Amino acid sequence: MDPSVEMYDSALLGILQHVGEIKPFIEVVFSFLLRRTDFFRIMKDKESKMGFPPGVAKQLVMDTVTRYEQIAKSLMERSYETKMATGEVPPRAVETVEVETVDNNTKNTSSDTKNTSSDSTTQDLPEQKTTQPEVKQENTKPKSTPYESGLPKVTSQKSDCYNGAVRDNYSWSQTFTDVDITIPVPKQVKAKDVQIDIGRKHLKVSLKPGVVQKEAEVLIDGDLTYDIRREESMWSLVPGVGLQINLEKNLEKMWLSVIEGEEEIQRDNIDPTRHLHEMDEDAQAGWRQAMFDFEQKKAGKPTSKELETHNVLEKAWDAEGSPFKGTPFDPAKLNIST
Secondary structure (H helix, E strand, O other), X not given: OOHHHHHHHHHHHHHHHHHOOHHHHHHHHHHHHHHHOOOOOEOOOOOOOOOEOOOHHHHHHHXXXXXXXXXXXXXXXXXXXXXXXXXXXXXXXXXXXEEOXXXXXXXXXXXXXXXXXXXXXXXXXOOOOOOOOOEEEOOOXXXXXXXXXXXXXXXXXXXXXXXXXXXXXXXXXXXXXXXXXXXXXXXXXXXXXXXXXXXXXXXXXXXXXXXXXXXXXXXXXXXXXXXXXXXXXXXXXXXXXXXXXXXXXXXXXXXXXXEXXXXXXXXXXXXXXXXXXXXXXXXXXXXXXXXXXXXXXXXOOOOHHHHHHHHHHHHHHOOOOOOOOOOOOOHHHOOOOO
């Protein structure tokens, strides 16, 4: 979870206090996405530069909900462990055991009756088996991670490895402009216990001596696949999540791995969608102008180019030497193509 999102809390809290409930608050958010962005616009072909392919916008919302459900679950687990350590709540049961009892009436007949049977009859009878209580234990073996089960694959189901992968001790995701790395660390680790060196082409992450073990524990140490902008990269320690490192890419291209020499992700599975916030200022301005012109045309109003031409003509209307000087501006008298 990116800590920088907290900077919008005041504005969002003001909206929430105004509408009073969560449902209308969510309506406000999606209404904004509909009216002011291309979030709900469907790309008709690969050449389209606005909108998303069918189903992608919905998947983005579901991915975000899934991610924050996992974060909430982690925070609740941590809170429970804290209360359990202080004795506020009882510890969890380690395993669940189900026992099927056997009715005494179903026991075998007495040995005296069995002894009266002849040898030949005994051979014809089917072998009797003693019924034992059935014990079922909950499987406590941890499930294998995507990394343990084979080659790391690109996935859009979890935001912490979107267009990235899960490694032995960290996971990473990426967009065209940056790489996000998440490293789980023990809950007792504090920011002062971490040593992170971010270089233009190298990354080293370690825990200082005495935090977990006597010697310094190196979590990541290797050359990056491509150069980054060191000054614009940063890291933070998020409770319940771990270390989060954001690397600003020097070139806008997709990486196949974070550290040189690691297994590469599958190129064909990378989502090439480019979102508005990843575009430079000129591209965003062009998109906003296109959206403005679209809404203006839809409402039967002049586009930005027509408004610009209108302003130029209005200034020239009353300029020195103009035949219209001193008269009210009337664009209907002009026949100029925009």
